[in-house]
Amino acid sequence: MKPSVGIRDVAQHAGVSNATVSNVLNRPDVVAPATRQRVLAAIEELGFVRNESARQLRAGRSRVLAYVVLDAANPFFTDVARGVEDAAREAGLALFLCNSASDGGREREYLELLHEQRVEGILITPVDAESARFAERGTPVVLVDREAADGSRCSVAVDDVLGGELAVTHLIETGHTRIAMVGGPLSIQQVRDRREGAARALANAGLPADALTFLETRSLQVAEGREAGERLVGLPASRRPTAAFCANDLLALGLLQSMTQQGLSVPDDLAVVGYDDIEFAAAAAVPLTSVRQPREQLGRTAAQLLLAENEPDHEHRHVKFQPELVVRASTAVRRRS
Amino acid sequence: MKPSVGIRDVAQHAGVSNATVSNVLNRPDVVAPATRQRVLAAIEELGFVRNESARQLRAGRSRVLAYVVLDAANPFFTDVARGVEDAAREAGLALFLCNSASDGGREREYLELLHEQRVEGILITPVDAESARFAERGTPVVLVDREAADGSRCSVAVDDVLGGELAVTHLIETGHTRIAMVGGPLSIQQVRDRREGAARALANAGLPADALTFLETRSLQVAEGREAGERLVGLPASRRPTAAFCANDLLALGLLQSMTQQGLSVPDDLAVVGYDDIEFAAAAAVPLTSVRQPREQLGRTAAQLLLAENEPDHEHRHVKFQPELVVRASTAVRRRS
DNA sequence: CCTCGATGTTGAAACGTTTTAACGACTGAG
DNA sequence: CTCAGTCGTTAAAACGTTTCAACATCGAGG
Numbered sequence: 001m002k003p004s005v006g007i008r009d010v011a012q013h014a015g016v017s018n019a020t021v022s023n024v025l026n027r028p029d030v031v032a033p034a035t036r037q038r039v040l041a042a043i044e045e046l047g048f049v050r051n052e053s054a055r056q057l058r059a060g061r062s063r064v065l066a067y068v069v070l071d072a073a074n075p076f077f078t079d080v081a082r083g084v085e086d087a088a089r090e091a092g093l094a095l096f097l098c099n100s101a102s103d104g105g106r107e108r109e110y111l112e113l114l115h116e117q118r119v120e121g122i123l124i125t126p127v128d129a130e131s132a133r134f135a136e137r138g139t140p141v142v143l144v145d146r147e148a149a150d151g152s153r154c155s156v157a158v159d160d161v162l163g164g165e166l167a168v169t170h171l172i173e174t175g176h177t178r179i180a181m182v183g184g185p186l187s188i189q190q191v192r193d194r195r196e197g198a199a200r201a202l203a204n205a206g207l208p209a210d211a212l213t214f215l216e217t218r219s220l221q222v223a224e225g226r227e228a229g230e231r232l233v234g235l236p237a238s239r240r241p242t243a244a245f246c247a248n249d250l251l252a253l254g255l256l257q258s259m260t261q262q263g264l265s266v267p268d269d270l271a272v273v274g275y276d277d278i279e280f281a282a283a284a285a286v287p288l289t290s291v292r293q294p295r296e297q298l299g300r301t302a303a304q305l306l307l308a309e310n311e312p313d314h315e316h317r318h319v320k321f322q323p324e325l326v327v328r329a330s331t332a333v334r335r336r337s
Numbered sequence: 338m339k340p341s342v343g344i345r346d347v348a349q350h351a352g353v354s355n356a357t358v359s360n361v362l363n364r365p366d367v368v369a370p371a372t373r374q375r376v377l378a379a380i381e382e383l384g385f386v387r388n389e390s391a392r393q394l395r396a397g398r399s400r401v402l403a404y405v406v407l408d409a410a411n412p413f414f415t416d417v418a419r420g421v422e423d424a425a426r427e428a429g430l431a432l433f434l435c436n437s438a439s440d441g442g443r444e445r446e447y448l449e450l451l452h453e454q455r456v457e458g459i460l461i462t463p464v465d466a467e468s469a470r471f472a473e474r475g476t477p478v479v480l481v482d483r484e485a486a487d488g489s490r491c492s493v494a495v496d497d498v499l500g501g502e503l504a505v506t507h508l509i510e511t512g513h514t515r516i517a518m519v520g521g522p523l524s525i526q527q528v529r530d531r532r533e534g535a536a537r538a539l540a541n542a543g544l545p546a547d548a549l550t551f552l553e554t555r556s557l558q559v560a561e562g563r564e565a566g567e568r569l570v571g572l573p574a575s576r577r578p579t580a581a582f583c584a585n586d587l588l589a590l591g592l593l594q595s596m597t598q599q600g601l602s603v604p605d606d607l608a609v610v611g612y613d614d615i616e617f618a619a620a621a622a623v624p625l626t627s628v629r630q631p632r633e634q635l636g637r638t639a640a641q642l643l644l645a646e647n648e649p650d651h652e653h654r655h656v657k658f659q660p661e662l663v664v665r666a667s668t669a670v671r672r673r674s
Numbered sequence: 675c676c677t678c679g680a681t682g683t684t685g686a687a688a689c690g691t692t693t694t695a696a697c698g699a700c701t702g703a704g
Numbered sequence: 705c706t707c708a709g710t711c712g713t714t715a716a717a718a719c720g721t722t723t724c725a726a727c728a729t730c731g732a733g734g
Binding site: 004006007008018019022023025026050051052053054055056057058059060 | 689690691692693694
Binding site: 341343344345355356359360362363387388389390391392393394395396397 | 721
């Protein structure tokens, strides 16, 4: 419990100066093999563990990246995180994951802590647009799966308007004219964008704007999808939509469960499109049609932008990927009855 | 880009000493309200961000816990992490998640880094039993979802042998006599335990040990489940099991997909039991019978044990929870044909 | 008027590294 | 034998905090 063995203990034990020990740790090639062995032996023997705080204080660098994720329980984000970590690891950095759990306060606490820790860089999928809070604080920040409102930092995103358009166009093409969109809260940019895409699809097809019923949810989780399902079925039959576009797959899965539970069939009574194409979408009760995003590439690219941030002549970049529709059984062509 | 505004800049700007600034930061009550305001204003104005490295170096404490998780993409672990974070947060600590991705090397790198960072404590679901590597290095370590082989540290686990027994007993009771177990690699303690439980169930029912076919997988992920499904169907009909017990839900979901794809029915051609009862199990193509573990409580308890580790008269504790079988459609009673 | 305690503030010494410039000891060339 | 150049090592100065003992200041009690 008093394991405070420092670099100077090692030095003394090996009969060298602390500078030499430091060299062994950081530039092993510069020290004579014999000495190096002696020092390594001493380190081993004393169970020395370098104090990263001291190192960082002096050296300024920190060897870790952090990704503040919106919802660690959503497989979409863990896939993005995988991409981030791969890229980080190639650059010799470790990745710390922080879960804001869609809570603005928690997000701010993590950001504050990460700034204080002087991590090399921060990736974040922010809770809302209030990005002003973490303005220029010294640590580079890259937005993931969001677009920087101002051009004040790098961002990597997917065209959500297009995604919404793809989804709803597909529904229209398979014969639906009363469509629900399930998602929320509207403070989330992506929900707004996907909704806008949905509206555009209607317009393109010459359908009136009120062909789209918007069901707002409190979050993007499975339970909310189930609840939305109940609300949906509660609508008067004349106005009840025959198809639903969900702002993400978790909602879609919840909706699916709710339908089955209420004895309704997907896609016959209600066609469903999800968003993200998480791994579980294909394994769902009714395999889910979904809008796929290049998840890992999203993360990987974000990390690369972040690492480029330190270059001298850096200009903020905004990368935008294209989503892609994956059609499965949940929107199979309707039986003509 | 030269935002190196330190505590002494603030002090100068506010016309006080750096000790006072430090007091404002750490013991606001001890400094006169007027001075405090002045200092806070200076902090705001200069955009000062406390340097956590320096603080930690001097103060010794670190305000963060870390959880080294086996597979961040497995919802089971993110649920455990939620429990950990809740408990950590109540104690005023932040949580960093590290993903070892079942890679021993990566795990070791993270452990090393965390030790160097002098985090307050480390929670870990280790890749394998080689726990000796991270022996007493000063930072307290608690094992999550694993039992400490020696009593050398705290651990929180679930009775996996019992879990396996529950699952397979259920299969036997629903009329199966040729059962497969899908899981691996065997270096994972839990896979071994669950298999042992399965064997015990057979013994209890008076079935021969070879009534259980063990299909080893390389990991516990969906893709491996799919592959196991193909292997399973490839077996000669006379020896092919009529039920499968999977070491986790991801495998079970993969197996399910594979069955559907090969035109076989679950549960009629093959009954399936999963393990963990992740949220997606209930939403699967065929809702999955699964062994439920108290995930969040697991995490919460682990964090509490970790925090208790610093108490003077600490004795290592080993908490073990009971799993519970949740029956769904994937093991519905077989149609008598 | 002196002493005492309370209240706020401060100077300076840590904390454990990295880094820089300088140093001594060799080596081989001239 | 000298000199320039390597090579390996080192003393000492940072890095930006926290903390501790000491120091003013002030009002109250004797």
